[in-house]
Amino acid sequence: MKLSRIAIVLIVGAVFVAIGIWVGSTVNVFPTAASAEASSVDRLFGFMLAIATVVFLIVEGGIIYSIIRFRKRKGDESDGAPIHGNTALEITWTTIPAIIVFVLSIYSYQVFVQTRTPGNDAPLQVGVIGAQFKWSFRYPLPADDRPEVTDELREKIRGFMSDPDLHLPVNVPVQANIESLDVIHAFYVPVFRIKEDAIPGRVTTAFFTPSVIGEFQVNCAELCGAGHGAMSLSNRVIIQEQADYDRFIQALYARAYEAATNPRLPEVGRQLFMQYPCANCHANRDLGTTAVLGPDLSDIAVQAAKFAAEGAAQVGPTDENATDSPAANYIRASIVNPNGHIVPGYPANLMPQNYGDPNIMPRDHLEALVNYLLTLGGQ
Ligand code: CUA
Numbered sequence: 001m002k003l004s005r006i007a008i009v010l011i012v013g014a015v016f017v018a019i020g021i022w023v024g025s026t027v028n029v030f031p032t033a034a035s036a037e038a039s040s041v042d043r044l045f046g047f048m049l050a051i052a053t054v055v056f057l058i059v060e061g062g063i064i065y066s067i068i069r070f071r072k073r074k075g076d077e078s079d080g081a082p083i084h085g086n087t088a089l090e091i092t093w094t095t096i097p098a099i100i101v102f103v104l105s106i107y108s109y110q111v112f113v114q115t116r117t118p119g120n121d122a123p124l125q126v127g128v129i130g131a132q133f134k135w136s137f138r139y140p141l142p143a144d145d146r147p148e149v150t151d152e153l154r155e156k157i158r159g160f161m162s163d164p165d166l167h168l169p170v171n172v173p174v175q176a177n178i179e180s181l182d183v184i185h186a187f188y189v190p191v192f193r194i195k196e197d198a199i200p201g202r203v204t205t206a207f208f209t210p211s212v213i214g215e216f217q218v219n220c221a222e223l224c225g226a227g228h229g230a231m232s233l234s235n236r237v238i239i240q241e242q243a244d245y246d247r248f249i250q251a252l253y254a255r256a257y258e259a260a261t262n263p264r265l266p267e268v269g270r271q272l273f274m275q276y277p278c279a280n281c282h283a284n285r286d287l288g289t290t291a292v293l294g295p296d297l298s299d300i301a302v303q304a305a306k307f308a309a310e311g312a313a314q315v316g317p318t319d320e321n322a323t324d325s326p327a328a329n330y331i332r333a334s335i336v337n338p339n340g341h342i343v344p345g346y347p348a349n350l351m352p353q354n355y356g357d358p359n360i361m362p363r364d365h366l367e368a369l370v371n372y373l374l375t376l377g378g379q
Helices: 002-026 036-069 087-115 151-158 228-232 242-261 266-275 300-309 326-336 363-373
Strands: 124-131 134-138 166-169 174-180 185-189 194-198 204-208 214-217 236-240
Touching: 002 036, 036 087, 036 204, 087 204, 124 166, 124 185, 124 194, 134 166, 134 228, 151 242, 166 242, 174 185, 174 194, 194 204, 236 242, 242 266, 266 363, 300 326, 300 363, 326 363
Parallel strands: 124 174, 166 236
Antiparallel strands: 124 134, 174 204, 185 194, 214 236
8 A cells, every 4th residue: 555655656756757857848938049148048947947847736736636635525524634744744845945946046057157258258349228219239340550540530430330230240259238328228139048237327248149140139128218119129139140240340330431531421410419419309210219398300301391491491501511402401590590490389499599609519510410300201
């Protein structure tokens, strides 16, 4: 009798363990594992899932077995047996979970350390910048030993070495230096199994080695305002062959060089829009800003042409290199003389009145902003 009961317990236990191993090794709730670290996170998760499955079967199985086996039979009015404590059982159910937790904490610590350590001594450094409501990514400057490229120019170029997508070469260890321009965001790339907060005034880091070529999602995992959801839609992680990545960097560098040496390009105005800071009052779909104190500028080129055609105030080019068109002249007027035409529904005197002063806003800045705003709208 006793021996057969032990045999049953052993067989049921073996079945539970087999089910646990099967669940832990086959159930996969994650997307593609696209980094070296992702596989070890997945293995840890599978291990925990296997243990959880066995515990689940023992607990739920015990409950169901007891409900059926020890249910109140018809006509049975007796009390339950007066059981008080079972030292052996209590030691068992304390010891086994303690061992499980101990093993899990050592195992997870190993994985934790692996995901916090660079894959080699000189990982590729990329900047990850969170802002309401968009990510942007900053890339290292490639070498350029032409004599005209001074240190000062290189610093300027560096300011333009960013892109809305995260391009990375496959199988190269990466160090992401994560920053925020406003509130707390969280840089989350599900295929890398990486989630790290972007905290204003601090640089946090994440390490990973992309292992699969393709395009993947980058999310924001911290509720950061009304446009939080948009941060999971507007940017991509693009993992490519080293040669394709190099081509991307060279093209980005060429664009950055253009912008740094040509101060009136729309690209420059785009940066100035955030610096001045137009974004504090104006919504702009292109940059993901949503303020409502001033008119929405997402389609300003179209609006400007309309207002100009209706006879709204205009200010002509500041010099022969400045853009001269009714829309450009209306936008210029709205910056240097904002009360000249107030968009219906908005109060006067809210926009700064001193941008016509070249000491406050240099002419190049003004014209770069005009050229940038002319790109917004329609298409
Ligand atoms: Cu940024 Cu949520």
